[in-house]
Amino acid sequence: MGRMEGKVAIVTGAASGIGKATVELFRSEGATVVGADVSEGADVQADAGNAADIERLVNDAVKAHGGLDIVFANAGISGGFESISEQTADDWAEILRVNLIGPFLAIKHAAPLIKLRGGGSIVCTASVAGLRSGAGGAAYSASKAGVINLVQTAAQQLSGTGVRVNAICPGLIETGMTKPIYEMARGSGQAHRIGELNPSGRGGEPEEIAKAALFLASDESSYVNGAALVVDGGLASSHPTTRRFDIRML
Numbered sequence: 461m462g463r464m465e466g467k468v469a470i471v472t473g474a475a476s477g478i479g480k481a482t483v484e485l486f487r488s489e490g491a492t493v494v495g496a497d498v499s500e501g502a503d504v505q506a507d508a509g510n511a512a513d514i515e516r517l518v519n520d521a522v523k524a525h526g527g528l529d530i531v532f533a534n535a536g537i538s539g540g541f542e543s544i545s546e547q548t549a550d551d552w553a554e555i556l557r558v559n560l561i562g563p564f565l566a567i568k569h570a571a572p573l574i575k576l577r578g579g580g581s582i583v584c585t586a587s588v589a590g591l592r593s594g595a596g597g598a599a600y601s602a603s604k605a606g607v608i609n610l611v612q613t614a615a616q617q618l619s620g621t622g623v624r625v626n627a628i629c630p631g632l633i634e635t636g637m638t639k640p641i642y643e644m645a646r647g648s649g650q651a652h653r654i655g656e657l658n659p660s661g662r663g664g665e666p667e668e669i670a671k672a673a674l675f676l677a678s679d680e681s682s683y684v685n686g687a688a689l690v691v692d693g694g695l696a697s698s699h700p701t702t703r704r705f706d707i708r709m710l
Contacts, residue, residue, distance in 0.1 A: 463678045465490035467580075468525045470517060472508045472566065473535030475501035478585065478633065481666035482532055482673045489674065494521045497535065508535035508562035518569045528573045529580040530677045533566035536585055541597045552599045559603035560610065567614050571623050579622020583676045584611055585669075586627040586688055588696045595631075595695070604629075608688045615686030624685040626676045631692025633664040660693030 469486050473479035474495030479502075483495040496506040496517050504520070506513040522528050539547075539555040563584040574580040589596030590604030607627055614625040672691045675681050690696050 463489045463674065463680065464530075467491045467529040467677075468521065468527055469493045469530035469532065469677065470496060470521055470528065470566075470570070471532045471534060472496050472506070472562065473585070474503070475499045478630070478666045478669045478673075479532070479534045481670040482534065485667070485670040485674055486530075486677070489678075491530070492525050494525075508533070509557040509565070511565055514562075514565040515569050518566075518573060522573055527577045528570060529577050530582070531566050531570040531574070532583045532585075532673050532677065533563040534583075534585040534673075535562055536603075537600075539597055539600045539603075544598045547597075547599060552602075555599040556603050556606070559600065560606040563607050563610055567610070567625060571614075571618055571621065571625075574623050575618075575621045579624070581677045581681070582611075582614070582623065582625045583673050584625070584627045586611075586629045588629050588631050588690060588692045591629060591688075591690070591696050611688065612686045624676075624681070626681070626684055626686065627688040628669060628672050628676065629688050629690045629692065629696070630669050631658060631664055631690075631695045633666060633669055658693035658695035659697065662693065664691065664693060 475497035495502040506517045536559045586607040587604040589601040611625045611627045
């Protein structure tokens with residue numbers, strides 16, 4: 461208890477799932493937390509991919525609480541599982557706006573203010589889908605790969621400021637975004653197969669990602685910077701097998 465005593469934090473995507481679990485955990489550890497989401501259910505409404513919203517969110521948090529120490533840029537959208545041939549440029553633009561431009565805006569506007577406090581932590585939600593194919597749609601996967609590179613680049617550009625920037629790469633977690641997958645499995649009597657592709661043999665819970673966010677946000681990870689922490693039950697430890705067809709069938 462108290463690992464974040466006296467800290468001021470912002471969490472985006474806070475109305476449900478990983479964001480909501482993280483807000484609750486950070487508060488239980490003593491932090492003052494501003495939870496933001498485009499949907500109702502958070503402390504404030506803000507669009508993570510809108511520059512004016514994020515600038516206002518950061519500035520309002522500092523004015524209300526005297527400073528800023530931590531940002532968890534967690535908000536994201538799945539964008540569905542359509543193939544590249546089925547998606548449009550507008551589909552890609554919206555997914556990249558929320559999933560990649562959102563973390564960029566959080567870093568851009570929060571880092572200078574976190575520096576004024578003597579340093580702190582910015583954590584961004586990426587995904588195992590950003591590590592290799594097979595865990596999400598093309599646009600979603602590309603956006604999350606971008607997040608991983610963004611935190612590496614940001615960590616370098618913020619050298620000497622005391623501001624650390626890291627990413628979390630969740631695997632299959634039961635959230636609002638993955639609800640259709642879970643409901644489909646349960647509805648067809650296949651709930652036991654959820655998470656069967658990872659060594660842990662199960663899906664993850666939002667609270668497990670929140671604990672990873674707590675580690676990266678706290679001083680316990682003081683020497684972790686520019687990293688992508690994978691929390692996926694072991695899914696990313698192995699490459700998937702591609703089904704090969706007899707050329708005569710093509």
